[in-house]
Amino acid sequence: MERVFMKGCEAIAEAAVRAGCRFFAGYPITPQNEIPEYFSRRLPEVGGVFIQGESEVASINMVYGAASTGTRSMTSSSSPGISLKSEGISYCAAARIPMVYANVSRGGPGVGSIQPAQMDYLQATKASGNGGFKMMVFAPATVQEAVDMTFAAFDYADRDRNPVLILCDGVIGTMMEPVVMPEMKGDAEIAAIKDGKKSWAAIGHELDYAKRGWIQPGNWSTAVMQQGNEEAAAMYDNWQKNDVQVEQYKVEDAELVMVAYGISARIAKTVVDKYRADGKKVGLIRPITVNPFPYEAIENLNYGQVKTILDVEMSIPAQMLQDVSLAVKGRCPIETCLCSGGNIMKKEQVMDAVAKLI
Amino acid sequence: MEKIYARTKGLRPDVVSGFCPGCMHSTVIKLIGEVLEEMNQMDNAVAVLGIGCCGLHMEYMSYDNVTAPHGRACAVATGIKRANSKSLVYTYQGDGDFASIGLGESVSAANRGENITVIFINNGIYGMTGGQMAPTTLLGMKASTAPKGRIAEEHGYPMHMCEILNQLTAPYYLERTSCNTPQNVLKTRKAIKKAFQNQLDGKGFSMVEIVTSCPTNWGLDTMKSLDYLNEKMLTEYPLGVIRDNG
Ligand SMILES: Cc1ncc(C[n+]2csc(CCOP(=O)(O)OP(=O)(O)O)c2C)c(N)n1
Ligand code: SF4
Numbered sequence: 001m002e003r004v005f006m007k008g009c010e011a012i013a014e015a016a017v018r019a020g021c022r023f024f025a026g027y028p029i030t031p032q033n034e035i036p037e038y039f040s041r042r043l044p045e046v047g048g049v050f051i052q053g054e055s056e057v058a059s060i061n062m063v064y065g066a067a068s069t070g071t072r073s074m075t076s077s078s079s080p081g082i083s084l085k086s087e088g089i090s091y092c093a094a095a096r097i098p099m100v101y102a103n104v105s106r107g108g109p110g111v112g113s114i115q116p117a118q119m120d121y122l123q124a125t126k127a128s129g130n131g132g133f134k135m136m137v138f139a140p141a142t143v144q145e146a147v148d149m150t151f152a153a154f155d156y157a158d159r160d161r162n163p164v165l166i167l168c169d170g171v172i173g174t175m176m177e178p179v180v181m182p183e184m185k186g187d188a189e190i191a192a193i194k195d196g197k198k199s200w201a202a203i204g205h206e207l208d209y210a211k212r213g214w215i216q217p218g219n220w221s222t223a224v225m226q227q228g229n230e231e232a233a234a235m236y237d238n239w240q241k242n243d244v245q246v247e248q249y250k251v252e253d254a255e256l257v258m259v260a261y262g263i264s265a266r267i268a269k270t271v272v273d274k275y276r277a278d279g280k281k282v283g284l285i286r287p288i289t290v291n292p293f294p295y296e297a298i299e300n301l302n303y304g305q306v307k308t309i310l311d312v313e314m315s316i317p318a319q320m321l322q323d324v325s326l327a328v329k330g331r332c333p334i335e336t337c338l339c340s341g342g343n344i345m346k347k348e349q350v351m352d353a354v355a356k357l358i
Numbered sequence: 359m360e361k362i363y364a365r366t367k368g369l370r371p372d373v374v375s376g377f378c379p380g381c382m383h384s385t386v387i388k389l390i391g392e393v394l395e396e397m398n399q400m401d402n403a404v405a406v407l408g409i410g411c412c413g414l415h416m417e418y419m420s421y422d423n424v425t426a427p428h429g430r431a432c433a434v435a436t437g438i439k440r441a442n443s444k445s446l447v448y449t450y451q452g453d454g455d456f457a458s459i460g461l462g463e464s465v466s467a468a469n470r471g472e473n474i475t476v477i478f479i480n481n482g483i484y485g486m487t488g489g490q491m492a493p494t495t496l497l498g499m500k501a502s503t504a505p506k507g508r509i510a511e512e513h514g515y516p517m518h519m520c521e522i523l524n525q526l527t528a529p530y531y532l533e534r535t536s537c538n539t540p541q542n543v544l545k546t547r548k549a550i551k552k553a554f555q556n557q558l559d560g561k562g563f564s565m566v567e568i569v570t571s572c573p574t575n576w577g578l579d580t581m582k583s584l585d586y587l588n589e590k591m592l593t594e595y596p597l598g599v600i601r602d603n604g
Contacts, residue, residue: 023441049440053433054466061430061463065406065437068424073441087427095425202422203442204402209370213404213422220417 003180008143008173009034009076011181012102012166013042015150016074018182020190021100022048023073025062027055027081030114031170032104035076056081060088060101067092067099068215070197072154072190074099079106079120082128089163090129094217094228098157098197100150102166104173107342115342116170118262121319124167125291132229134236136243137165137291139261143177145288151182156243158193160235167290169314171263171344239292246294247286250276254283255305256358258337259298259324260312261287264345268312271350280358290320298327308357309334312350316340366391368400373418377411380580382537382570383479386546387415390448390477393551394421399558403446406435408455411485411572429460432467435474446557448475453494454484457519461493464519471528471562475553478519478565481572482591489575493517496594500577520567520600531556531564532600538569538587542597556604569595 013035024043026036036052043050053059059075067073077085082103092099105120106112112119124137136156140146146168153164202213219225250272251257260268265286275282287294309328311321318336328334337353339345365371368391377384394400403421407413409428416423426434431449439447456464456478467474483501484490491501491508494516498507520532531553535546546568553564569591573583
């Protein structure tokens with residue numbers, strides 16, 4: 001397979017097209033403009049549709065509509081734009097509409113800063129809109145991972161009939177790296193995927209009340225509504241059992257274990273190698289899916305051996321720390337190594353934080 | 359005996375309407391069903407329902423429908439139509455939905471000339487939430503959030519959506535009708551049919567604005583609400599074709 005040199009945002013868009021995404025709507029916002037721009041060039045080449053929506057709100061709702069027809073559809077934005085999309089995302093989750101979106105996130109609340117940060121962790125993993133729904137959330141640490149995750153995200157979305165989020169930071173979005181692209185799905189395969197959704201899609205059905213396509217983001221019957229919520233909850237439990245992805249790097253004998261995701265994890269990994277070269281027992285747990293979160297990997301550490309957990313995040317206040325704490329259950333101290341506001345985590349900062357603990 | 363009239367197949371035969379007595383929503387959804395049947399489009403139609411009383415019939419519609427977030431029906435319809443251009447896609451929206459919270463989506467879809475049909479129910483008030491002021495509320499008309507009635511200095515003036523959209527180049531067909539008389543019901547039926555046909559012919563954005571009553575939130579009985587509609591609403595919102603590029 002050919003390796004190509006691509007910017008993260010463009011690589012995400014190309015991976016989506018290869019996965020059969022044939023509809024994209026989005027609104028400009030830095031640092032993810034290359035995603036809609038790429039789609040605007042690329043989708044017409046494959047018979048797809050690109051729309052620059054009049055807002056994030058309109059864009060997510062266009063995606064809600066397009067995905068309701070069974071078409072693989074996507075949107076993307078950055079933090080405040082994601083907030084605007086949250087009602088629409090919640091509607092997709094409620095109506096069980098599969099779609100994929102990416103958040104190339106910003107450095108704080110409000111308009112934040114456009115530089116790389118990991119300030120949207122809790123929003124992404126716990127409450128991306130009203131109503132307690134959840135999504136599978138993938139956090140790439142390399143452009144290659146962003147590609148592979150985006151490609152797979154459409155399958156997860158279709159499997160679960162639920163939105164899937166690619167949670168990126170500005171480094172992944174704007175950095176150029178060599179990547180191997182997955183093979184383009186053929187027209188027949190894409191048509192078959194769409195056909196598989198015919199029974200529920202809003203595409204017109206023979207006149208029969210029971211067979212109509214009914215995209216219904218809620219219900220007036222409290223019994224039906226509760227049932228829908230219970231089914232969703234069971235699905236979330238299944239993810240926790242079957243779909244957790246985690247990288248455990250040199251943790252077997254580690255006395256200090258860092259937990260970090262996305263670009264922070266990449267930096268933390270180089271720190272592990274540095275200390276390992278000096279014979280220091282440092283390891284890393286990297287959540288690849290931040291929801292479902294790899295609680296088990298952290299829970300099952302040998303706390304007779306692990307002296308400290310170091311939570312490394314580009315977020316102040318720390319956010320993933322809440323999940324880490326849930327898994328550690330007070331069995332060892334958890335320290336943090338944090339930066340925020342668009343300041344990229346420096347290797348030296350992590351080195352110093354580790355040095356203080358070993 | 360020959361059967362000369364039957365309930366439209368677009369609505370389940372065994373369910374009683376969820377609308378208040380005298381509400382013209384029920385007239386309009388019946389007309390839409392009849393037109394779809396007549397045009398042989400029932401199995402090709404996708405309704406995008408706004409939030410409000412305009413969605414009260416979703417339980418017993420017998421053809422495909424999608425409930426949009428409040429105000430976003432035109433964006434949702436855009437996505438459906440662009441992804442599956444053979445469908446006949448129409449939005450069904452109230453005035454709070456179409457002209458207030460969804461104004462951006464409504465104007466933008468019209469401005470793009472999206473090949474969709476909008477059925478816009480203008481009853482001058484928020485129905486479902488209990489009679490709050492809408493952009494279309496008449497001056498002096500009382501609303502639960504304008505207890506002294508709409509005051510121009512404070513609330514501005516009623517919005518005329520057909521005329522606003524008529525400032526844009528792209529829309530193909532804009533007509534305002536009502537269901538206050540048998541003749542006007544027939545005219546509304548004709549307008550809906552024309553708007554659907556435009557879409558099937560690929561002509562772009564069509565809207566039928568239907569001036570209706572909301573007896574419940576106007577605080578009037580069925581007959582008095584008709585009088586109010588005739589005297590007040592239709593003075594502010596004159597009926598007729600605002601644009602027809604056909
Ligand atoms: C985002 C959001 N805001 C507010 C509401 C509450 N709400 C439900 S219906 C409605 C108004 C409906 O009025 P209108 O569009 O005029 O339709 P009608 O009921 O008169 O048909 C409102 C404000 C909502 N469901 N969602
Ligand atoms: S509240 Fe008004 S608009 Fe709603 S069903 Fe009753 S009369 Fe119709």
